[in-house]
Amino acid sequence: MAKRKLTRNQARRIESNHARTLHRHHKKDIEWQDDMLGESQEGIVVTRYSVHADVENTQGEICRCNLRRTLSSLVVGDLVIWxxxxxxxxxxxxxxxxxxxxxNELTRPDYYDGLKPIAANIDRIIIVSAVLPALSLNIIDRYLVVCENAGIDPVIVVNKADLLTSAQEKEVDEQLKIYxxxxxxxxxxxxxxxxxxxKLTALFREGTSIFVGQSGVGKSSLINHIFPTVNAQVGAVSETSGLGQHTTTSSRLYHLPQGGSLIDSPGIREFGLWHLDKEQITKGYREFQYVLGTCKFRDCQHLHDPGCALREAVEEGRISPIRxxxxxxxxxxxSETKSQRHFSIT
Known part of the structure; x- marks a missing residue:
């Protein structure tokens, strides 16, 4: 008899119950009494696991820690007392x-759990794209909307340039000129x-940066190049689907030899924006801000409305028609997926 396939909700419940069982197991087995602990000290979370986190103290020592039950959420980059x-x-x-x-914090929406933070105290977001599976300006724009609403400076990086001919490289550079x-x-x-x-590593010399991007764009390969001793697992792009395999299972913070820190987060193939409203989406397009508010009608939809200043800016070449x-x-x-509260970046 063929096995009955679990629904998405059933699989989700099983996974959630499994995580709670593990959490109860660790809480039961490890009970820290006050006299078993030293003085309070400051630290930064450098790796986050399901029920534990690795904390680095001011001397550079890394210790694996439990979390007090009162902590609502904990992510890589958090400054903590431990x-x-x-x-x-x-x-x-x-x-x-x-x-x-x-x-600040970088969050992503989850269909079941609402907004989930994935990193904190970030100075710049490195949006990693690639010519394989394909360079998508649509995906870049969606990440930029997230950056603009989070108030974190982005840098757009296109990896796998070695796969391009001179003509193709020129074409990609023209696309990047839009940004x-x-x-x-x-x-x-x-x-x-x-x-x-x-040039890429020079960007990291100050503050904390984070890599974001779809699976298969080569984030782990970039990490390996910057830190040869890290040996981050590198996954191949699926030949059949063109989608990369997830290669990073836990978010991790690395310190660069020349200064600065870099967070590598699990690959994201789905990055929904259903938690943002239309005004927030519009805010995510920085070049629109110069003309918004000057349309003929206050409820302008910026499509075929008469006197639309945004459309006129496009026609006059002041705004990219692609954007x-x-x-x-x-x-x-x-609009199409608000009822489902989710959509994929493809």
């Missing part, structure tokens, strides 16, 4: 007691032959 144990208990060295206020013209920094790199990798088209595709997708 206490080290006098001894290890089942490989755990301490406990995190409090999270310091976040400067340079509106103030975004762009860079074409190759983890394979090292093209522009020194304008992507904007309306995003608005349309948002």
């Amino acid at each position: 206490r080290k144990g006098n001894e290890q208990l089942q490989g755990v060295s301490g406990v995190i007691e409090a999270i310091q206020p976040r400067k 340079r013209d509106i103030g975004y920094q762009t860079l074409m790199v190759s983890a394979q032959n090292g093209k522009n990798m020194e 304008y088209e992507n904007y309306h595709k995003l608005i349309e997708s948002l």
